Amino acid sequence: MKMSSFYHETQTVFGTHKNPILQWIFSIDHKRIALLYMGVMFTLFFFAVGAALTMRAELFSPGSQFLEPQTYNQLFTFHGVTMIFLFIVPGIAAALGNFILPLMLGARDLSFPRLNLLSWWLYILGVVTGLSSLVTGYGFADTGWTFYAPYSIRTDAHVLSTLSAAFILGLSSILTGINFVVTIHRLRAPGMSFFKMPLFVWGLYATAWIQVLATPVIGITLLLVILERTLGVGIFDPTKGGDPILYEHLFWIYSHPAVYLMILPGFGIVSEVLPVFTRRTIFGYHSIAISSASIAGIGYLVWGHHMFTSGMSDTARIIFSFLTFLVAVPTGVKIFDWVATLYKGSIILATPMLWILGSIINFTIGGLTGVTLGALGADIHLHDTYFVVAHFHYTILGGVIFMFIGGLHYWYPKITGKMYDEVRGRIAFILMFIGFNTLWFPMFLAGYLGNPRRYFDYLPAFTPFHQIAGIGAIFVALGLMLIVYNFYRGLKNGKEAGPNPWRGTTLEWHIPSPPPLENFSKIPYVDFEPYEYKEGEPLVQFDENFRRVH
Amino acid sequence: MNEEMAYDMQGKPHRVPDFHEDYDGGKLGFWIFLLTEAMMFGALFLLFAIYFYRYTEAFATSSGMLDVWLGGTNTVILLVSTYTMGLGTLMMRQGKIRVSVILIGLTALMAVTFLAIKAVEWSMDIQHGLYPNSGVLDAMDKGEILFWGLYFVMTGLHGLHIIAGIALMVWVSLMIRSGSVRPDHIIVMKNVTLYWDFVHLIWIVLFPIFYMIGV
Ligand code: HEM
Ligand SMILES: [Cu+2]
Secondary structure (H helix, E strand, C coil): CCCCCCCCCCCCEEEECCHHHHHHHHHCHHHHHHHHHHHHHHHHHHHHHHHHHHHHHHCCCCCCCCCHHHHHHHHHHHHHHHHHHHHHHHHHHHHHHHHHHHHHCCCCCCCCHHHHHHHHHHHHHHHHHHHHHHHHCCCCCCCCCCCCCCHHHHHHCCHHHHHHHHHHHHHHHHHHHHHHHHHHHHHCCCCHHHHCCCCHHHHHHHHHHHHHHHHHHHHHHHHHHHHHHHHCCCCCCCCHHCHHHHHHHHHHHHHHEEEEEEEEHHHHHHHHHHHHHHHHCCCCCHHHHHHHHHHHHHHHHHHEEEEEEEHHHHHHHHHHHHHHHHHHHHHHHHHHHHHHHHCCCCCCHHHHHHHHHHHHHHHHHHHHHHHHHHHHHHHHHHCHHHHHHHHHHHHHHHHHHHHHHHHHHHHHHHHHHHHHCHHHHHHHHHHHHHHHHHHHHHHHHHHHHCEEECCCCCHHHHHHHHHHHHHHHHHHHHHHHHHHHHHHHHHHHCEECCCCCCCCCCCHHHCCCCCCCCCCCCCCCCCCCCCEEECCCCCCCCCCCCCCCC | CCCCCEEECCCCCCEEECCCCCHHHHHHHHHHHHHHHHHHHHHHHHHHHHHHCHHHHHHHHHHHCCHHHHHHHHHHHHHHHHHHHHHHHHHHCCCCCCCCHHHHHHHHHHHHHHHHHEEEEHHHHHHHEEEEEEHHHCCCCHHHHHHHHHHHHHHHHHHHHHHHHHHHHHHHHHHHHCCEECCEEEEHHHHHHHHHHHHHHHHHHHHHHHHHCCC
């Protein structure tokens, strides 16, 4: 007998509905909300990729091909704003986290299901506000995603809607953060102490705290820019005594921790996938858990490395440079733990594992170049060049998004109840991995040689780098399309996945795929570590009443 | 009510947290929310501190133009209003629903008075041409421009919080009427009280930094 899943029934804020669309957009089930996020987010992601490909096409040869300089400014702003604020910051937490977190904790939903729905609605409001300037005829903002004052106060482009959007999205993100923190504190299954939680939960926990503590700062900062533009309060306006450098400080006090907001849930995915595909418990569980927390903590103190060239005392610069090196320590601890897990594990190179291995490689390159940028002398040379652009694409696209895609493959059977095609999955990975490195590695060199960022043109000497990158971009696009196709075909005629196709150990693998409405018929008692294997098989088994039999 | 149990391998029962009526969870969530508010105002206080350090003289002069008596009256009003709000929650817990509703009404009334006094102050300032982007202000010293900019932003934001507070009090009263807030179920009311304490606390800081430094 096939169980009815959350696709068949739901609870909404207004009780029950007949209309399936209303059943979705008013559902307070965390799994449905997760899928709503996923759908909208990936649509936006592909728009932003489209903008990126347009830029790459323009950059294929020096000089102007088909874009006005101002259009280029708006394109990279659109690309950056969409990728950062609409996609990757809420990304893994709101989409995968929402779906998986309660399952991993042994909870029936988040602590505040209605608030969760409200977060989604605010997210949509933010999206609509942000993109509205595209259709109202003013054109998109041209400030870059950082909205630096005083330019953002003066420009004629339509920054107001983008700023307001970022503000609303911040609110949504705060509410999700509160919801996650409370859920993790209150709704763990009996017996599950903090150090028995899966590591993805630890990643989300650290992320949620950053959301709560950092987002209000950017919120008020952007609000001040809004008031600057509408009322002229003068706080960041140098002609009125205001200080634009203070804007940079406040912006980066949020935005540096926000980098970890994007990365920590990704790290969580890595720590889930590795034990399952090496069939052994993860090496250094405690140090991975603690390092998530300490990355979140130290991440607060390093924002100044974005401002080495914008006017800061030498003492401050040296302190910030030093603190920046310090973040590399917990990150390094994590990477060593992962490598140690791989060592002597019986590695199974299934698609999720490939993405995770690829992401570790890319992220290591991104991380090391980040340390380079954290060094004062090097940064003064490399600041605002393509080296920086390559660095953050390595960490975010090559690292975090690879992890995200790996996670999507990993939990695909749980979410859909079906399997995707393994061969197609591997081909897509290879396309993306080669394409990605072809795309971004040359940009390290171009940046090192002095090619500045945010220009629609470059000196002819840089042509080969940009052309190689252009070819890489085509592979990336093909790889992405293949992934989408693979997921689509899996939905249509993939084979049934069963509850636990990967032989995972965490709680979500002990319930049917896709999960029933309230996840668990009975709540299990958790007196075991999250990743326990014995001779390649999960150690812990439950009977149908969720009583442990092994 | 029936509590759900989870059983371990020895068959011992363990209580499952009830996620529908999680009183402590609601409290925890609200405290974290207040933390975000504190971070937001904290950023503004930081800005104020930095500019005060840079333009101490100008800040003191501008502060002298504000009416300490009106500001002080408002401080007293908020102080008393947190007291009535807190007392209202206490009464609710003791089952004295009617008294409680009256106390909430009193609190809301004081909040409205606060706003009215604030409005008088603002319009006086505006009449003197002391508002962002005005010709009068822009002709003044940079420190003064910043002082008035910060003054309007910070008291304005605080005013918005007062308005939200009034809305919350009305909402709580409606919930009491419909029976969703009861003597044995006061989490919503407690959180609103907490919120009001916070709004009052912010004002306790705003008052001296804007009104007192020029005295
Ligand atoms: C899919 C492949 C991608 C390509 C081909 C691509 C390409 C580009 C290009 C050409 C620029 C402009 C460089 C400049 O002129 O300074 C850029 C900027 C940027 N990209 Fe991407 N990108 C991709 C994916 C991503 C992803 C996944 C993210 C983050 C989640 C991202 C975040 C950004 C940001 C934040 C900027 C800076 C925008 C600004 O300067 O304000 N990109 N990208
Ligand atoms: Cu940074």
